Amino acid sequence: MTKSLWTLALVASLAGSVQAQIRTPQASPMATVSQGIGLSKATVEYSRPALKGRKMFGDQVPYGKVWRTGANMATKLTLDAEMSVNGKAVPAGSYALFTIPGQNEWTIILNKNTKAFGAFDYKEAEDVLRFTVKPEKLSTPAEYFTVEFTDFTPTTANLAMRWENVQVKFPLKQDSDAQIMAQIDAEVSKPDAKPGVFSAAANYYFDTNRDLTKARAWADKVVEADKKYWTYFLRGKIAAKQGDCKTARADAEAGLKMAQEAGDDAYIKNHKGILATCK
Known part of the structure; x- marks a missing residue:
């Protein structure tokens, strides 16, 4: 191999090594959960951070401040049709699901900005709905942040979120x-x-x-x-x-x-x- 060819081969090899990536599991993997409600469906897309020995609410996740409700991109709630969310009519569409945790009360927020990374771009003026719920204490701590639909009937379901030793939930209804x-x-x-x-x-x-x-x-x-x-x-x-x-x-x-x-x-x-x- 001539010197010039050897040099080209070396450059190509170095370029390949620079482009190569090592894949490892995500620290906060993505998850999607859906539930048929009435004649429609509600879907939540979110990231699932872990405790890893840390204290979350009141520490890593401060009380009284808007939280992305998970990790990475803001959690997204999509409604296939108009639904009642905690008793208020919400049109079909996708909404960022933000929260404001508190010791005795959480504020649940549906916001128009579904492209937000975390809560850094959150604007209250873009809120579609705000309401408060009472947190419940879990008997068994939840290592990973978890969103699920519970207590469902053919036309109703609760959207529950739990992490650490706390759970909050609110009702969705599609009267068909x-x-x-x-x-x-x-x-x-x-x-x-x-x-x-x-x-x-x-x-x-x-x-x-x-x-x-x-x-x-x-x-x-x-x-x-x-x-x-x-x-x-x-x-x-x-x-x-x-x-x-x-x-x-x-x-x-x-x-x-x-x-x-x-x-x-x-x-x-x-x-x-x-x-x-x-x-």
Whole structure:
């Protein structure tokens, strides 16, 4: 190899070594958590710092100051549709989730600036919502900052944040009843409506304690179209709730036999439950 070629090779080798990087686990790894609420979804993207023997609240994270609520970029809450956050309507969109920790009270902040690194660029004028919550003491310390959805129902959930020995949470709600009722009215009136439509409508009326006469009529259509142990259960539970135990027992007995033949333990229990109700 000539001297000039050797020099070029050396330069290329040094350039490669300069560009090379050593990858190690992030100190505060990214995490994403989502929860379906009503007909929509709430998603939180955040970084998860660790205690590593340090005292956080009142020390590393001072009381009374805006905190990024995690590490690195500000934590982001995205709502797929308008939701109620702690009782206030918040439009669909993405929001930075800042907090102001305190010994006896935390301030929760939804802010428009989702591109902020930490709370350095935080501006109160960009707040969309502010409210306060009471912190709870954890019986077991949380090493990593954690965000999760708890206490959820089909239309509600609490967004909980915990770290060290503290947890705070607040409710989110997406009341989808009006949307669902509009769908039911539109779909069941179609001349080519399928049994699945009537089944969904009957179940929703049953679950929300609405007009059981309508629910029963839809369940009748479902059973007429497809006599299966799950369709018998649909009509049977509605009949039992109406007090029509004659129909409820007949459907439960027919459905129980079919469920036993299929080995479906869940529906065996369901039909036995109707029979127990209508002794």
